[in-house]
Amino acid sequence: MLPLEEGPEPNDNELYEHHKVVASKGQEPLRVDKFLMNFIENATRNKIQQAAKNGNIQVNGAVVKQNYKVKADDEVRVLFEHPPHEYLLVPEDIPLDIVYEDDVLLVVNKPAGMVVHPGHGNYSGTLINALLHHTKNLPTNSNERPGLVHRIDKDTSGLLVIAKTEEAMTHLSKQFFDKTSEREYVALVWGNVEAEEGTIEGHVGRHPKNRLEMHVFPEGEQGKEAVTHYKVLERLGYVTLVSCKLETGRTHQIRVHMKHIGHTLFNDERYGGEKILKGTTFTKYKQFVENAFKILPRQALHAKTLGFIHPVTGEMMRFDSEIPEDIASCIAKWKQYAQHSQ
Numbered sequence: 001m002l003p004l005e006e007g008p009e010p011n012d013n014e015l016y017e018h019h020k021v022v023a024s025k026g027q028e029p030l031r032v033d034k035f036l037m038n039f040i041e042n043a044t045r046n047k048i049q050q051a052a053k054n055g056n057i058q059v060n061g062a063v064v065k066q067n068y069k070v071k072a073d074d075e076v077r078v079l080f081e082h083p084p085h086e087y088l089l090v091p092e093d094i095p096l097d098i099v100y101e102d103d104v105l106l107v108v109n110k111p112a113g114m115v116v117h118p119g120h121g122n123y124s125g126t127l128i129n130a131l132l133h134h135t136k137n138l139p140t141n142s143n144e145r146p147g148l149v150h151r152i153d154k155d156t157s158g159l160l161v162i163a164k165t166e167e168a169m170t171h172l173s174k175q176f177f178d179k180t181s182e183r184e185y186v187a188l189v190w191g192n193v194e195a196e197e198g199t200i201e202g203h204v205g206r207h208p209k210n211r212l213e214m215h216v217f218p219e220g221e222q223g224k225e226a227v228t229h230y231k232v233l234e235r236l237g238y239v240t241l242v243s244c245k246l247e248t249g250r251t252h253q254i255r256v257h258m259k260h261i262g263h264t265l266f267n268d269e270r271y272g273g274e275k276i277l278k279g280t281t282f283t284k285y286k287q288f289v290e291n292a293f294k295i296l297p298r299q300a301l302h303a304k305t306l307g308f309i310h311p312v313t314g315e316m317m318r319f320d321s322e323i324p325e326d327i328a329s330c331i332a333k334w335k336q337y338a339q340h341s342q
Contacts, residue, residue, distance in 0.1 A: 021076045024208055029069040032057060036078055039211040043080070051078055089118065089146065094130035099319055104168040104312055105161055106135070109321050112157040112298050117145050122154075131162060139166045141173065150176055150183075150249055157324050158185070158303025163311075171311035176249060182307030183246045185254055186233070186323055188300035188331060189263040190277040193240040197231040200257040204250040213270060214252040216260040226250045228257045234331075237338040238278040239266055241331060243304075254301060266292075266330070268299035288337060296330035 021039045033048045036057075040048075051057055052066035056079040059068060070076060097109040108127070115122040118129065131138060131147050138146035147162040149172040163169035175181045205223025207213040217223045227247035234241040240263065244254045255265055264273040276289050307318040323331070 019078050019080075021211070023070050023072055023074045023076065025072050027070060027072045027074070027209075029071055031066065032059065032064060032068045032070050032076060033066045035070040035076065038209065040078070047080065048078070051080060056080070089132060090124070090129060091133035092124060092129035093133050094125065096127075096130050096134055098134075099159065099321065100317075104165045105163055105172070105310075107159060107161050107306065107319050110152060110157060110160055110303075112155050112324065112326065115154045116151040116160075117148065127160070135162075135164055139163055139169045141169060149173055150181075152303050153252065153255075153299075153301075155298035156185075156301045156303060157327075159306040159319055159321050160303070161306060161308060168311040172308060175308050179247050180309070182305065182318065183249070183303065184305040185244045185246070186302050186304045186327070187242050187244055187254060187258065188266040188296075188327065188334070189240055189242055189258050190266060190273060191238065191240065191263045192235060192278075193230070193232050193242060193263055195232075197229070198261075200226075200228045200230065200261055202226060202257065202260060204253055204256055214250070214256040216256055218260075224248070224250055226253050226257065228254055230258075234335075235338075236331070236334040237341060239334050255299060266300040267296055268301075270299075273299065288333075292330050292333050295333060296326045298326070300327055300330060302327055 019036075019040055021036070023035070033045055033052065036043065036048050037045055048057075049066045052064070055063045057064055057066070058077045059070065059074050061075075097111070098106055099109050100107040110116070110127055115126045116128065118124070118126050128146055128148070135147070140146050141148050147164065147169075149161050149163055149169065152158060152160060161172060163172050202216040202218045203220045203223035204214050204226040205217060207215040215223070225248060229245040229247065231243045232240055233243050242258075244258075246253060252270070255268055255271055258265055259271045264271050264277060267274050274293065276286065279285050279289065302321070302323055304323065305318065305320045307316065309315070310317050
């Protein structure tokens, strides 16, 4: 599978978001609208079908309808209207939970549900929009994203460091690249994790058939090196509370690594954790889990601690954040269940 290309492309004086996907050699015939749903995050089927009606889906250079069946090696292109690029980086007065700030950096505690940077389907209300309102003239990283040294998923909560100067951006980015920063997450995962602690190694890259998912390539034949160290914090019957320390920072790393060892994150819809993966067949148990899903309507993952060397003072800085209410309530519910079922 060739990489997905994204970027604004002018057409009839409008700006469009442009995606190109080349189907793999093993691609079974599949309707183009369903095929694109696997590759473009936040694109609804309705939006894809509208693009087809507008003549904005092409396969091998020819316009196709939504019921066209994609075959092996087909080159699929789709165009979506979206606001011009300058509108994507508009300062917005959105409250920020600032844990620390000085002249060169700030540390924020991002709530679950907040997207880190604008993109397809999320043109406003992002952390970047809030940061641009809070701080003028943020430096950009190699992807032209203001202030960002690292990021966490929309439905993951927790700590992020933001660079306010070019020097801080360079210094902090190097720490993340050199694996000298400290990042610890807390996760609730399905199943009883047998070992008290362990290390998961396995290259992480885009899933060959579903580009919205990441995949572990244990032999390292694809993807990038990824290392996660985990430790059991508490066993709660059919779920386990674990601490995960990142040595590398790949997209969805903890989510895909824990699934790889058979312990998908609780309520992680992208990786199948929104199903009952462990437990009994009793109706009461099913009801209990459904209620736990309602309490925690996202993956059970929180970026709890963050450590790095200050770019100017050279001091080692460490920050810790409380486990948010939704995860804490879900853990409490499982604790109660585990005690009653003993």
